[in-house]
Amino acid sequence: MFVLVWTTLSPSQGAELATSLQYTLKLNRTISPAAAGMILAVSDGLFTRVGLGLRVVAGSGDEEAIAAVAADENAIGVASAAAFLKARSQGLPIVAFAGCYAASPVEFFTLAPARLLQPSDLEGKRIGFKRGPELAAVFYEFVAKNSLAQSKLVPIESDEPLQDLLDRKIDVVLGRLDLEGQELARRNIEYKSLSPASYGVHAAGPVYFVHERALGKRGGLERFITATAEGWNAAYADYDRTIPIIANTIDPPLSLSLIARLMDAQRVYLRPYGTRFGELDERRIRSLQTQLLRVRILQEPVDLTRAVNYDVLKAAYRSEAKSQ
Numbered sequence: 001m002f003v004l005v006w007t008t009l010s011p012s013q014g015a016e017l018a019t020s021l022q023y024t025l026k027l028n029r030t031i032s033p034a035a036a037g038m039i040l041a042v043s044d045g046l047f048t049r050v051g052l053g054l055r056v057v058a059g060s061g062d063e064e065a066i067a068a069v070a071a072d073e074n075a076i077g078v079a080s081a082a083a084f085l086k087a088r089s090q091g092l093p094i095v096a097f098a099g100c101y102a103a104s105p106v107e108f109f110t111l112a113p114a115r116l117l118q119p120s121d122l123e124g125k126r127i128g129f130k131r132g133p134e135l136a137a138v139f140y141e142f143v144a145k146n147s148l149a150q151s152k153l154v155p156i157e158s159d160e161p162l163q164d165l166l167d168r169k170i171d172v173v174l175g176r177l178d179l180e181g182q183e184l185a186r187r188n189i190e191y192k193s194l195s196p197a198s199y200g201v202h203a204a205g206p207v208y209f210v211h212e213r214a215l216g217k218r219g220g221l222e223r224f225i226t227a228t229a230e231g232w233n234a235a236y237a238d239y240d241r242t243i244p245i246i247a248n249t250i251d252p253p254l255s256l257s258l259i260a261r262l263m264d265a266q267r268v269y270l271r272p273y274g275t276r277f278g279e280l281d282e283r284r285i286r287s288l289q290t291q292l293l294r295v296r297i298l299q300e301p302v303d304l305t306r307a308v309n310y311d312v313l314k315a316a317y318r319s320e321a322k323s324q
Contacts, residue, residue, distance in 0.1 A: 041231025
């Protein structure tokens with residue numbers, strides 16, 4: 001199902017800006033609390049205020065979002081950093097310009113009452129994860145960082161790892177807090193989780209990216225970041241106001257209390273201590289590329305000086321500082 005959210009620019013509201021830009025934001029998943037900042041930015045007219053029109057379109061995976069951006073210079077995509085780098089290595093003219101989450105929300109999940117307190121608890125377990133570069137990179141880096149014996153692990157790539165967990169075909173799922181974690185919570189299934197970040201794996205989070213030609217209108221991307229950041233600030237400012245707005249927009253539907261729980265849980269990934277919204281950590285990007293090369297998901301290094309643009313963020317931060 002596609003859920004469309006529109007904001008349009010009226011003549012009076014757009015009078016201060018010479019032109020208005022229309023973007024389509026293509027997500028790599030359904031519209032969920034992970035997009036709460038965007039939802040509030042649309043609802044509160046923050047994009048309209050800076051002269052942007054935005055259409056938010058749900059998706060079903062990184063590949064779909066990447067294809068949409070490669071075909072449309074007026075599209076902004078969201079995808080895992082690993083999938084982005086793989087697509088860039090294959091020659092697609094796409095450029096990352098901001099982080100969606102500053103850190104990866106990937107975690108290990110298992111059903112209670114199974115034990116999952118430390119890395120060694122994974123030994124002897126069947127560990128399922130969806131096919132694709134993001135989870136494979138996290139898994140093998142986690143194994144290497146924690147000196148786990150691969151002979152004692154049973155990694156299983158699956159199209160439906162969460163269902164496999166519920167059917168007891170696997171013991172642990174490596175997935176995302178905002179996907180598998182959300183679905184377990186939605187079904188009211190008791191689970192335990194273990195964060196790779198607690199054991200040395202500081203993976204890059206999903207990124208916002210555009211077609212190379214879109215950088216010719218860099219000012220629009222700067223305003224996109226500014227409005228989205230304000231939307232996230234608004235989303236966390238007053239749950240009594242914002243949770244109902246989020247609940248009326250997302251699909252599948254979630255209870256107000258669960259949305260609040262998920263909002264609280266994602267804070268650590270959205271803005272880890274000492275970071276700003278949208279921040280791209282160059283060290284995490286480089287580390288991810290090294291890992292992707294090591295496990296041969298990438299055959300050749302990507303020229304990161306061309307694949308990742310940090311100037312858009314810097315300009316947005318400067319504009320924010322001047323307005324305060």
